[in-house]
Amino acid sequence: MALFGKPKAGGFMDEIRCDEPSYLIWKWHPAGSQAGNNNRENAIRWGSSLRVKDGEVAVFVYNQKNGIMQDFIEGPYDEIIKTENFPVLASIVGLAYQGGTPFQAEVYFINLARVVQIPFAVPYFDLYDPRYLDFGVPTAVRGKLTFNIADYQGFIKLHRLASFDLNAFQTQIRDAMSRYVKSIVTNVPAEKNIPVMQIERAIAPINEAVEANVRERFERDFGVNITAVDINTIEVDKTSEGYQQLKAVTQDLVAATVQAQTEVNIKNMQDMQRINAKNMEETMRIQREEAQYAQRKQTQSSNFAAYQLEQQAAVGIAGAEALGQMGANGATEMSGGGGMNPAAMMTGMAMGGAIGQNMAGMMNGMMQGMSGQQPGTQQPPQGMTPPPIPNVAYHVVQNGQAAGPFDMATLSQMVSAGTLTKDTLVWKQGMADWVKAETVQELQPLFSSSVPPVPPQA
Incomplete structure (x- = not known):
């Protein structure tokens, strides 16, 4: 015997579908049924057709002795209801439904594509700067919350579909949003280091903090997916006493800070100028010494012969001084036995003679070179000053x-x-x-x- 027989003659089939233009959750009723009549209100004839559009899900809810059972049909779908399409039907529909007897099921359509926007407003509450806790500044927040239903099974677990009311649901969302936003904005001055006097210009970081905080909460508490949080206005009551007092205190602080920073900048500039002047002086000294050294070297190169003679003369003078010391220590001092030191005397005489001969040769060569005279030429008579030697180069x-x-x-x-x-x-x-x-x-x-x-x- 088949699980279902043919429907009785004269019966009519139902077409289960949702034609509402805008909805979040909508319950289907059979044609001609009356609300509150459970036998007819939820009676579905076997062989009725089911149409679920793309972006929708149809939920069949069966009340049985062993509890509530559900079937989820995601769109797009357009077929006749059969046991192979509805696994739960095979276990709940018995022989009692043969001959077209309708079975009992509540059918709900959930709009997965619907995006719901809810405006919210947090009325004035006192906001405190952590640096000046004596001054409460009245502050209000206004914005918009956007959400949809992504996890419909989780959503159904949190809400009773039979009594679901969108207006009441939006009110719950709005109240919760106001609580969350107030809690977050209250802690923003301390956690984000944003002064209360600048809170109106801090919408972007506050909006980011609110969205990150409420997303998980709304998914857990309401089963909805937050797609956007838009805080439009953060309004401070500038006529309040707390605002005026806080403004006066912060202005004095800002003036003192500016003055202190100016003094620091001036000191830094003076220190930098002093360091630069010192570095410039040192640089000029080094350049001056290098220029003098280069000039000396250039002069020495241009007058190489005179410089060589000068150095040779210095060597001769040093040799003569050494000869004198040797003569004093070796020739005049007595040895321990009371006699003269012949070895020292001979050494001193030899060195003195060599140095003297070397100096005489250098002087003779220099004079010959400078005057152009050959050895043996006649010298000018004594008492007469010779003319200056011409500078030949x-x-x-x-x-x-x-x-x-x-x-x-x-x-x-x-x-x-x-x-x-x-x-x-x-x-x-x-x-x-x-x-x-x-x-x-x-x-x-x-x-x-x-x-x-x-x-x-x-």
């Missing part, structure tokens, strides 16, 4: 570049060192062009003084 080509000028003594040393040859190009003031050194009559003696090669032995 030549530029010399070395490594393809001009060097000098060099005086005659330096040129003589360069000939000895081999850095000046007969073919070297030279030039001095008054000459038209560079010429070879051997063609300059004044320089020819420098080359003729070289020692001739030793003749071969017979």
